[in-house]
Amino acid sequence: MTPPSSHPAHTEQPLILMEAVEKWYGSFQALKSVNLSVSKGEKIVLCGPSGSGKSTLIRCINHLEVYQKGRIVVDGISVADNPKAIDIVRQEVGMVFQGFNLFPHMTVLQNCMLAPIRVRGTGKAEAEATARQYLDRVHIGNQADKFPAQLSGGQQQRVAIARALCMQPKVMLFDEPTSALDPEMVKEVLDTMIGLAQDGMTMICVTHEMGFARQVADRVIFMAEGEILEEAAPDTFFRSPSHPRAKQFLGEILAHH
């Protein structure tokens, strides 16, 4: 990946900072005073029961969701101070969705080239070279001219990862990236994510893949009912969760493993 940033001013400041973020859907409070700080290169796994606000939390980071209170700073940029900064934040934050969301009318290669060309103003040749490089990295370079519907779910999700990487983001958000996959395809996507983690990418992953969490996460964050209830290193979290809700949750999901 890119070499470490040479801006000393940025090294102490967290890459992502969430301060007292609150979000409501009407009268339902989806996020309750969420505080989170993520340093450069850190890998976070977010878990918790369905409806706990995990996806909402990461979707607030790139403003796919609006929040009503609090502050989110990404790479020193706060959107609250400058609404135009939303565009800059989105360029720095890559996102991978549960349902892949590839553009079905474009080839794999076109999917990967569009944003660099339209958003960064990259030339066509350079965008194509970058796209091919990342497609090779997710081991799908030989499918570049196919349409998404011609690929398996696992392949589509790897294309989606490559598409996000083509913008050379500073952080990657994963919103249940393996939940829509057939079991035999989960591994290829997780392996891609592990490779990305090993290259030093800053990652926030909403996932229930606890093996992945153990192997990759610096911190596991447990949420329930819109609140962060526990934050711990994966070993500690899996061995001795302190919050009763976390114990209950782990009991439920690990029972099947």
Added chain:
Amino acid sequence: MTSVFGPKELVFLLSGLKWTILLSAIAFTGGGIAGLLVAVGRTAERAWLRRAMILYIGVFQGTPLLMQLFVVYYGLGLLGIQVPAWAAVTIAFTLNASAFLGDIWRGAIQALPRGQTEAAIALGLPLSSRLRDIILPQALRIAQPATVGYAVQLIKGTSLAAIVGFIELARAGQIVSSQTFAPILVFAVVGAIYFALCWPLSLYSARLEAKFAAAR
């Protein structure tokens, strides 16, 4: 004075056909451009814009085209604004067609999975690119059968322009019919000409559909 239906009458009908084609082209072009704006406004984030477009579509779908032509041509004239027939027809057809096409395309835009827009937003694509690269290419593909269906309606609907003085195909048929006293023959010919104009469009549409289906 009566005559028989001969080459001269056929040429007269064909000169009417020329207007029918021209009026159709104007209506579809004006309606298409304005219809895109209506569709985009109807699906916009701003609530006031959506509401304005709902009203617009409601008004122009809910009142007869004949009345709209009448209002634009004679109504504006009564207000002291002299509108040439051409301009009146262009305005009325654009308003009417944009309401129908806008609503067809609105439905297609809304039929796209929400994830398409979200992925485009997450990549940082600006609204112009989201519309041009992601939303409209997919929506227009979905809407293609309904769009061609409406275009065929529009071709036949141009006969209403006779009210402001255009001698297009249907009006030309009326005139020839009353000169020759052979209404069945004349209107059979008129019908055949309309059919020859519309049928290839439907065929073309079916071909396109098959092509898109194969590309999936």
